[in-house]
Amino acid sequence: MKTEEKRGERVLSGLGVSAGIAVGMAHVTEQGDVPIPEYDIAPEQIGPELARFEEAVAVSIKQLRKLKTKASSLPDSAAEEMGLILDAHLAMLSGSRLVRGVARRIETERINAERAIQREINAIRESFAGMRDAYLAARFDDVRVVGARLLRNITKTPYDAFKMLPEGTVVLAEELTPADTALLDPNRIAGFATVLGGAESHTAIMARALGLPAVVGVAELLGGPVPRGIVIVDGSAGTVVIDPTPATIERYRKRQEAFLDERRAFAKLRKLPATTRDSVEITLEANLELPQELGQAINAGAQGLGLVRTEFLYMNRSDLPGEDEQYEAYRTLVVGMEGKPVTLRTLDIGGDKLAGALVEQLGLEAANPALGLRAIRLSLKERKLLETQLAAMLRAACHGPLRILLPLISTVSELRRVREVLAATARRLKRRGVRIPDKLPPLGAMIEVPGAALAADALAGEADFFSIGTNDLIQYTLAIDRGDEQVAHLFNPLHPAVLRLVQFTTEAALRARIPVCVCGEMAGDPRYTALLLGLGIRDLSMAPTNIGRVKQRIRSLDMVAATRRARAIMDQWDDGRIAALLDDFNALA
């Protein structure tokens, strides 16, 4: 990623993952103090407390190694400089005075690990203070930074401090999890930028859901002096400007106005149908990350909720949501949509979207989480999780049309087993006298594993509907981690293998006469609209903020021409040629 110097301001590039422009005061999350609990521990707690500390050390080492890999993509001198700092931090985590001192304090002073870290840092500070040596004083800064990392990891601190930030702040961080991002209030936070993260990560999706301009994968973001003044995040272009000149600020303010004007123009399409020029009607639905997006979905004219990611119920808490709590959340959505269909997806936790409570309780740390106990696999193993969720969904189904969607389906037997659990849960609720609809809600499969796409004919015999998750489908087909900025340039929706799988799935659904929708990020990008419709898709579900622009594209399209162009594209094997054929078509109509 290149850096451009301009009279004191620093222009950095990364991946623009959520459109829009933020101009505001910088807040670097790593600089904030973490509130720490302090307590004494009993002798039998020493072992577990040491284990907690060791885990925090291991997590910190993992993070620093990741940062080192990222730093190696910087220009030579910057890479060397950052590499040295990160090496020093890594060394401090392997048997240094800090680590040994904390362990000793846990054992001898019988205090919790957080307090031991704090005390050891203070003790090191005192011994350094006596030395009056500028070099050593600088080394203490490293101890303090490593100590803060340990405290953040051991307390598993979500950035609660976000609540305290003044309006218009731009958050800069090493990394934000989807759960951290969910805590960013778009009324206070103007946007964010991070060192790590990929374009289709759930953090990026959450940013789009919140309408927060965001740039991720900015290697140099926290490499130089700590940004304290104004910073600009251009989520459309993937640019971050630190300490911009007044002229630059003025230029970006104008772009910001133009972006907002465009949004307002899309909003005017709200009441118009999503119909092509040759009168083919398309259904546009909304994806929901967070319940507070419901208003946005309705305002955007969504004809239903095509994908409700229920993970929000499990984030930023230390317990699991019960049946009643889930029922209330689902009922609010169903009632709010006033008769339009609501598609609730069962828990899709794992991969890059681990939730605190579950990781703790189920020991979900996996060597390769994207291929591990994720999504429907976890629900089928932890039956209680699934039963609770299905019971809440069945109860909510009394209030309006509701569909149940299963993530990461790879075999027919998974669908069958969930159907059995659904039937058993319905019987149990009826026995308890709980009101549920006579007819059970439709049960659908996410098609996001290449094997599921290839077996779409078999799955179509068992599923009531399909929803194609292009984010994971691309990740697994091309072996590209959707959350890794280093391979983000290879994440290509136009790869012929991906398009074949979308085509194959769509045709299998049409043959079996079951509905099929696309709900991955491809659905919300007008660049792909003509191609998806040309392949036979008639239902698209996307972030509410994308509905306007996709509707505008549909209204400018001729379906006969789009189908012809899709056929020509499917005859190609070169993804560059595919892109050219699609972009030429888009430029014409």
Ligand code: PEP
């Ligand atoms: C997908 O994989 O395309 C999808 C819609 O699901 P998620 O992004 O939540 O994994």
Ligand code: MG
């Ligand atoms: Mg998915």
